[in-house]
Amino acid sequence: xxxxTLDKPVIGMVNGxxxxxxxNLDPALADRIDRRSRLLGPAYRLFYQEPLTxxxxxxxxxxxxxxxxxxxxYNNVVSLGHAHPRVVEAVSAQMGKLCTHTRYVxxxxxxxxxxxxxxxxxxxxxNGHMMFTCTGSEAxxxxxxxxxxxxxxxxxxxxxxxxxxxxxxxxxYSPSLGTKSPLGTWVRRVSAPDSYRRDVETLGAQMAAxxxxxxxxxxxHGDGIACFxxxxxxxxxxxxxxxxxxxxxxxxxxxxHGGIMIADEVQSGFGxxxxxMWGYQRLGIDPEIVTMGKPMGNxxxxxxxxxxxxxxxxxGQDLRYFNTFGGNTVAIAAARAVFDTIRExxxxxxAVRMGDAIRDGLRSLKDERIGDVRGVGMYxxxxxxxxxxxxxxxxxxxxxxxxxxxxKGVLISSTGPGANILKIRPPLIFDSxxxxxxxxxxxxxxxxx
Numbered sequence: 001x002x003x004x005t006l007d008k009p010v011i012g013m014v015n016g017x018x019x020x021x022x023x024n025l026d027p028a029l030a031d032r033i034d035r036r037s038r039l040l041g042p043a044y045r046l047f048y049q050e051p052l053t054x055x056x057x058x059x060x061x062x063x064x065x066x067x068x069x070x071x072x073x074y075n076n077v078v079s080l081g082h083a084h085p086r087v088v089e090a091v092s093a094q095m096g097k098l099c100t101h102t103r104y105v106x107x108x109x110x111x112x113x114x115x116x117x118x119x120x121x122x123x124x125x126x127n128g129h130m131m132f133t134c135t136g137s138e139a140x141x142x143x144x145x146x147x148x149x150x151x152x153x154x155x156x157x158x159x160x161x162x163x164x165x166x167x168x169x170x171x172x173y174s175p176s177l178g179t180k181s182p183l184g185t186w187v188r189r190v191s192a193p194d195s196y197r198r199d200v201e202t203l204g205a206q207m208a209a210x211x212x213x214x215x216x217x218x219x220x221h222g223d224g225i226a227c228f229x230x231x232x233x234x235x236x237x238x239x240x241x242x243x244x245x246x247x248x249x250x251x252x253x254x255x256x257h258g259g260i261m262i263a264d265e266v267q268s269g270f271g272x273x274x275x276x277m278w279g280y281q282r283l284g285i286d287p288e289i290v291t292m293g294k295p296m297g298n299x300x301x302x303x304x305x306x307x308x309x310x311x312x313x314x315x316g317q318d319l320r321y322f323n324t325f326g327g328n329t330v331a332i333a334a335a336r337a338v339f340d341t342i343r344e345x346x347x348x349x350x351a352v353r354m355g356d357a358i359r360d361g362l363r364s365l366k367d368e369r370i371g372d373v374r375g376v377g378m379y380x381x382x383x384x385x386x387x388x389x390x391x392x393x394x395x396x397x398x399x400x401x402x403x404x405x406x407x408k409g410v411l412i413s414s415t416g417p418g419a420n421i422l423k424i425r426p427p428l429i430f431d432s433x434x435x436x437x438x439x440x441x442x443x444x445x446x447x448x449x
Contacts, residue, residue, distance in 0.1 A: 057082025136293025274377025
């Protein structure tokens with residue numbers, strides 16, 4: 001297969017469909033894409049060189065209108081699998097009873113907060129609170145506003161290719177949205193903890209030194225630091241899970257300068273790492289604020305933050321918070337069903353077993369293009385390089401692999417600044433048959449490229 005003509009990422013989006021290639025598609029699909037563009041406008045994006053049409057999902061599978069199944073090893077929103085019966089039942093029952101906002105006294109939201117708070121550990125478990133939003137972007141937006149109010153500063157430090165949301169505030173510190181998406185003047189970036197190219201033993205110290213330098217630059221320009229925020233598995237940077245304790249020295253530096261640590265668990269939370277309910281619990285920190293979203297409602301829009309009392313107290317005294325749909329009774333029912341299922345079905349342990357099996361299987365392929373396989377739990381990265389000595393990014397192989405796998409009925413994506421890393425994040429319900437299909441499809445795709 002000739003990889004020279006493979007589509008490049010569309011306007012900064014890895015694995016994005018190029019609308020200029022629509023003429024090469026089946027006429028019926030091209031017509032649907034044209035209709036989509038006409039009705040929804042130019043800002044939306046589709047995945048894959050040949051976009052996928054789906055009309056239902058069940059468990060680990062999505063289904064096309066013709067009945068063909070696709071193993072979904074990418075969509076971490078439905079971490080319990082598509083159309084999970086417990087979530088469907090909870091949402092349906094609550095919708096038939098009451099759907100309203102948080103300005104009435106109701107037990108459901110209190111019961112969920114009471115059960116979740118102890119899982120965060122540290123000061124949040126001791127005296128923290130929960131606040132509910134609809135999306136992870138809103139959660140990160142709210143967390144940042146609280147940090148800025150608490151510190152009286154506005155500087156935000158992130159990793160180099162971070163993604164934290166699409167609100168005006170969070171887009172301003174989400175460089176992975178692309179080079180044409182402006183970053184705030186109050187934003188500073190530090191290198192991703194690239195465990196493949198840098199010394200793992202000194203990564204924490206290196207990151208802390210970079211953070212300190214950026215804080216000093218913020219102070220010199222009159223901003224100072226409000227917060228350091230990181231996705232606990234550095235998803236858009238390339239998926240990095242080692243070393244444990246990575247952020248402990250960073251937290252020490254941030255707090256010494258009056259800043260707040262925000263753990264972005266929107267992608268890495270709810271058992272995704274397998275080793276803990278929350279990804280930051282592997283990284284040696286007790287954050288002041290934890291944000292969450294995506295898998296929280298298994299597809300129903302619910303998100304939120306957990307925050308220390310002393311951090312949110314000034315915000316609550318001077319301002320107020322309300323979200324018309326955030327924390328509504330149906331959203332809470334969905335979140336409660338997800339949270340209970342993760343614990344009762346022992347899905348953290350399953351994430352460890354199946355994630356290890358995927359990584360072991362990828363390593364056993366011994367393909368010379370595979371430079372590194374890493375991750376933890378149900379978050380897997382497989383990095384392609386053109387040369388093991390120079391570790392040069394091989395985006396062509398990654399793009400070809402993702403698109404061939406889609407044609408063969410398995411859905412994954414890619415990530416990283418070089419667009420050369422397979423991004424595999426299956427639902428927590430994955431079993432050995434799913435793992436076998438995933439691995440055999442990767443192997444078949446690589447042989448064909």
